[in-house]
Amino acid sequence: MICIFLLTILSALIAFYVYLIWDFNYWKKRGIPGPTPRAFFGNLPSMFTQKKHIALEMDKIYKEFADQPLVGIFSIRTPQLMVKDPELIQEVTVKNFKSFHDNEFSQLVDKKSDPLFGRNPFMLTGEEWKERRNEITPAFSPARIKVLQPLIDEVAGRLTNYIKDQHEALDTKELASKYTTDVVSSCIFATDAQSFKTEKPMIREAGRKLVEFTFTTYIILFLVSLFPFVKKFKKFQFVAREVEIFFTKIMVDAIKYRKDNNVVRADYLDHLMQMQEKKQLTDLELAAHGVSFFADGFETSSIVISHCLYDIAANPNVQQKLRAEIQNVITKKGGLTYDNIAEMEYLDQVLNESLRCHSIASHLSRLCTEKTELTGLKDKKYTIEAGTLIIIPFYSVFLDAKYYENPEKFDPERFNAENGGVKAYQDKNVFFPFGNGPRKCLGMRFALAQIKRCIVEVVKNFEISVDKKTKEPLHPDPKQFMIVPIGGVWLNFKSIEK
Numbered sequence: 001m002i003c004i005f006l007l008t009i010l011s012a013l014i015a016f017y018v019y020l021i022w023d024f025n026y027w028k029k030r031g032i033p034g035p036t037p038r039a040f041f042g043n044l045p046s047m048f049t050q051k052k053h054i055a056l057e058m059d060k061i062y063k064e065f066a067d068q069p070l071v072g073i074f075s076i077r078t079p080q081l082m083v084k085d086p087e088l089i090q091e092v093t094v095k096n097f098k099s100f101h102d103n104e105f106s107q108l109v110d111k112k113s114d115p116l117f118g119r120n121p122f123m124l125t126g127e128e129w130k131e132r133r134n135e136i137t138p139a140f141s142p143a144r145i146k147v148l149q150p151l152i153d154e155v156a157g158r159l160t161n162y163i164k165d166q167h168e169a170l171d172t173k174e175l176a177s178k179y180t181t182d183v184v185s186s187c188i189f190a191t192d193a194q195s196f197k198t199e200k201p202m203i204r205e206a207g208r209k210l211v212e213f214t215f216t217t218y219i220i221l222f223l224v225s226l227f228p229f230v231k232k233f234k235k236f237q238f239v240a241r242e243v244e245i246f247f248t249k250i251m252v253d254a255i256k257y258r259k260d261n262n263v264v265r266a267d268y269l270d271h272l273m274q275m276q277e278k279k280q281l282t283d284l285e286l287a288a289h290g291v292s293f294f295a296d297g298f299e300t301s302s303i304v305i306s307h308c309l310y311d312i313a314a315n316p317n318v319q320q321k322l323r324a325e326i327q328n329v330i331t332k333k334g335g336l337t338y339d340n341i342a343e344m345e346y347l348d349q350v351l352n353e354s355l356r357c358h359s360i361a362s363h364l365s366r367l368c369t370e371k372t373e374l375t376g377l378k379d380k381k382y383t384i385e386a387g388t389l390i391i392i393p394f395y396s397v398f399l400d401a402k403y404y405e406n407p408e409k410f411d412p413e414r415f416n417a418e419n420g421g422v423k424a425y426q427d428k429n430v431f432f433p434f435g436n437g438p439r440k441c442l443g444m445r446f447a448l449a450q451i452k453r454c455i456v457e458v459v460k461n462f463e464i465s466v467d468k469k470t471k472e473p474l475h476p477d478p479k480q481f482m483i484v485p486i487g488g489v490w491l492n493f494k495s496i497e498k
């Protein structure tokens with residue numbers, strides 16, 4: 001009896017092992033090079049062991065296959081294709097977009113399983129994605145963002161007052177999260193999130209729950225990597241029900257307040273209200289739009305702000321030059337309007353260089369939805385099967401010495417006008433911090449407006465320096481999905497007396 005039992009267990013283990021390694025010849029058969037995968041882990045063990053950030057793990061593979069345009073890798077047992085060559089990246093994201101319009105997350109949720117995330121453009125696929133993106137794009141026009149500028153200014157003022165009241169080094173990620181939470185909440189929900197006043201304000205806590213990867217999230221990601229077919233039958237819920245109820249109520253209240261008090265302001269909320277009338281959207285659908293803006297808007301921008309302030313603090317010459325530009329614009333133009341800030345060329349260079357040195361994530365992803373042929377260098381053809389997940393390792397591309405001289409150096413001058421500006425790198429397809437092609441970041445204009453306003457506010461009012469509590473060189477925290485430094489970014493702020 002025991003023998004039969006042990007034999008059954010052994011057979012099951014062997015069957016499972018064979019299942020795990022069954023496809024490990026996939027890339028070899030197609031003539032695509034790649035690192036040897038390990039049973040159970042594939043080539044990206046840190047996705048689950050969390051010993052190293054996934055960006056560093058991918059970077060190791062990227063460098064190991066330095067001269068290869070494509071590298072075949074495995075996530076546990078599933079073949080994935082790392083596309084490294086800039087021309088091929090352009091083919092996937094732009095030229096052949098019709099075969100690569102979805103991303104890796106889009107298969108995990110739907111509207112039924114997760115009413116809020118299931119309606120976020122980032123998660124949608126095909127026609128529904130297109131429709132939703134078209135619906136919301138006008139809300140991010142320069143005119144609508146300009147209307148929000150006074151709200152952003154007000155929060156920038158709160159930020160300055162808050163910093164002045166502190167007498168020790170501050171964790172800039174935390175500081176920037178307070179700022180972006182208040183800006184985004186004021187711009188979408190017309191509500192003061194009170195991040196600078198209260199220790200744990202409700203909106204910030206709910207926002208935290210929206211973006212954090214919980215243990216359950218990791219289990220789901222692990223299971224779908226192990227058994228990819230599960231995605232066909234089962235969709236998941238990432239936003240907890242209580243968070244869904246919280247944000248739906250905020251959205252409904254904001255709209256009611258506007259209607260009851262006849263508030264007219266041509267902004268994002270106004271755009272949603274017009275859509276509600278035209279398309280008979282439900283409260284839940286409106287809340288989903290609001291939550292998309294909130295979730296996509298506060299965390300990403302706060303990471304970028306904290307990295308950019310770190311770069312400015314660590315490079316006193318850059319700080320001086322930037323402060324001079326800001327003073328100059330204020331003196332000549334009389335104030336910090338949306339247009340005046342947009343005209344600051346050096347600020348743009350500094351921010352772009354910071355986005356290059358510190359990508360917010362390891363890669364973009366695209367799912368191949370129909371068999372497609374890509375054309376590489378010397379007209380070499382590569383056939384990509386439907387279902388293949390494409391990994392575009394932008395973290396590594398931006399730090400590749402082939403495209404950037406002395407890539408580890410923070411040097412805003414590489415983006416100056418004499419060198420062709422940022423366009424020179426965009427034309428070579430080696431700079432795309434907001435993604436590329438029709439699926440490029442929808443909130444880029446808003447992100448730039450809130451980030452630049454924050455940087456200008458801080459550099460105008462404070463001399464900043466890196467505090468010894470910061471662990472240098474910065475090293476990505478393996479426990480976070482986005483690239484956030486271990487231990488935080490601690491800066492000292494010295495008020496500039498006028």
Ligand code: HEM
Nearest residue numbers: 121122296297300301304434435436439440441442443447
């Ligand atoms: C500096 C801050 C930000 C960065 C670096 C950033 C970066 C990105 C990237 C890399 C993508 C994927 C693009 C692709 O696959 O080609 C993306 C998508 C997206 N972002 Fe952002 N983002 C930022 C801020 C924002 C903000 C503030 C919002 C909204 C208010 C936003 C809304 C979105 C949306 C809706 C998508 C999905 C677009 C689609 O799939 O059609 N992002 N972002």
